[in-house]
Amino acid sequence: MRELNVSVITDNIKEMCIEANHFLSQDMKMCLNKACETEKNELGKKVLSSLEENLKIAEEDMIPICQDTGMAVIFIKIGQDVHLTGGKLEDAINEGVRRGYVDGYLRKSVVKDPLIRENTKDNTPAIIHYEIVDGEDVTITVAPKGFGSENMSRVFMLKPADGIEGVKNAVLTAIKDAGPNACPPMVVGVGIGGDFEKCTILSKKALTRNANEHSTIPYVKELEEELLEKINSLGIGPGGLGGSNTAFAVNIETYPTHIAGLPVAINTCCHVNRHVTRII
Numbered sequence: 001m002r003e004l005n006v007s008v009i010t011d012n013i014k015e016m017c018i019e020a021n022h023f024l025s026q027d028m029k030m031c032l033n034k035a036c037e038t039e040k041n042e043l044g045k046k047v048l049s050s051l052e053e054n055l056k057i058a059e060e061d062m063i064p065i066c067q068d069t070g071m072a073v074i075f076i077k078i079g080q081d082v083h084l085t086g087g088k089l090e091d092a093i094n095e096g097v098r099r100g101y102v103d104g105y106l107r108k109s110v111v112k113d114p115l116i117r118e119n120t121k122d123n124t125p126a127i128i129h130y131e132i133v134d135g136e137d138v139t140i141t142v143a144p145k146g147f148g149s150e151n152m153s154r155v156f157m158l159k160p161a162d163g164i165e166g167v168k169n170a171v172l173t174a175i176k177d178a179g180p181n182a183c184p185p186m187v188v189g190v191g192i193g194g195d196f197e198k199c200t201i202l203s204k205k206a207l208t209r210n211a212n213e214h215s216t217i218p219y220v221k222e223l224e225e226e227l228l229e230k231i232n233s234l235g236i237g238p239g240g241l242g243g244s245n246t247a248f249a250v251n252i253e254t255y256p257t258h259i260a261g262l263p264v265a266i267n268t269c270c271h272v273n274r275h276v277t278r279i280i
Contacts, residue, residue, distance in 0.1 A: 002136040003083045004280065006092035009076075009138065012278055013096025016142040017072060018104040020274040021064045024055050027211045028187075028273050031248035035185055035238070044243025048185075051238070051271055065272050069106040070144030072097045072126040075205060079135035090128065098122040109147075129201060141208050143275040149186060149268045152178035155200060158262040167192060167264050168227060174266040175231050175247070180240020183270035185248050187211050188231065191265040193255035202253040203267035208275040211249040224250045248273075 024032070032055075036048045058065040074093055078084070086092075101108055101123035108123045133139075154177070156170040171190055175182075191202025214221040227250045237243025248271070257263060 001081055001083050002079075003085055004138060005086040006084050006089055007086055008280060009084075009089070009140065010092045010096040010099070012140060012280060013074065013093060013142060014099040014103065016140065016276045016278060017097055017100025017106065017144065020142050020144050020276045021066075021069045021104065021106055022062055023059055024065060024272060025275055027213075028248070028271070031185070031187075031211050032271065035245040035248065039238065039243050039245050041237055041241075041243035043241040044238040044245060047238035047241060047243075048245070055272075064106060065274075066146055066270070067107065068109065068146035068148060069101070069123075070146045070274065071110055071150075072101075072123060073143045073145050073204065074126050074128045075131070075141040075143070075208065076128065077131045077133045077137075077139040079137050080132050081134075081136040082138060093128055094124045094126055097126045098124050129205070138280045139277065140280065141275060141277040143204075143208050145204075145274075146183075146270065146272075149178075149182040149270045152182040152268050153200075153203070154266045155196065156264045156266075157196065158264055160260065160262050162262055164223070166262065167223070168230070170264045171227055171250070171266055172230060172234075175236070175268070176234060178268060179236060182268040184236055184240060185238055185245045185271050186268045187273045188227070188247050188250045189267040189269065190227075190250060190252040191255070191267070192252060192263070193257040194263060195257070195261070196263060198255055199263040199265040200267070202255055203265040206251040206253045207267060207269045207273060208277070209251045209253075211251065211273065215252055217254065220252050220254060224252050227252075 189206035191199035
């Protein structure tokens with residue numbers, strides 16, 4: 001049994017919040033570079049060029065890559081052979097977020113109550129997804145989520161008879177309705193299966209997968225490729241100003257579901273698609 005003080009988790013999450021908000025992940029850099037090479041629309045090219053310049057300045061001058069530094073979403077996998085000591089895990093996670101946003105001078109965007117709207121002034125609490133796994137490691141993914149793209153999220157409770165064509169139509173409908181509001185080029189996370197809540201978590205988790213890697217399930221891989229092609233044929237383009245690069249990737253996660261249902265969730269994220277993962 002491995003013992004791990006939760007202060008280690010706090011320290012790492014603080015650093016990860018700052019890192020995710022200042023440096024584009026390697027997979028997203030590759031996506032942006034490819035888009036710059038393939039975009040033919042002149043306005044689209046100018047948008048992509050501006051995005052590249054913005055990201056370069058952010059990295060060199062330690063400025064956030066987006067003014068909306070997001071609500072902190074944390075995926076944490078805890079090995080069942082780890083004994084956490086030194087305090088409550090949830091408090092340790094939120095303390096890491098608090099330090100990251102306060103010490104990193106990141107914008108605080110979280111309000112205590114959804115209707116009263118009083119700012120918490122430290123960007124807590126985070127959205128936390130726990131998972132117990134084998135082993136004695138703790139794997140943390142920090143994914144700050146801005147709400148320009150988050151507000152374009154959709155859930156479709158399809159009937160089984162709608163089948164794969166229904167899934168395709170749901171994804172394309174969500175992207176068409178989002179138009180320029182999700183700050184394209186984007187990564188499209190799709191969750192299929194489970195129930196109302198599970199498919200939405202799957203769609204959010206899908207955004208943290210390497211955007212240059214497909215699902216290992218053959219039919220899902222084919223669906224990802226087909227949907228990406230169809231999305232990029234819509235002509236929305238970078239910044240919504242036209243072009244062939246509306247999305248960098250479509251990442252799909254699936255889960256078993258009930259015989260009477262076919263839940264589908266679509267969660268988009270803008271070109272920065274912030275995510276950082278560490279194994280402790």
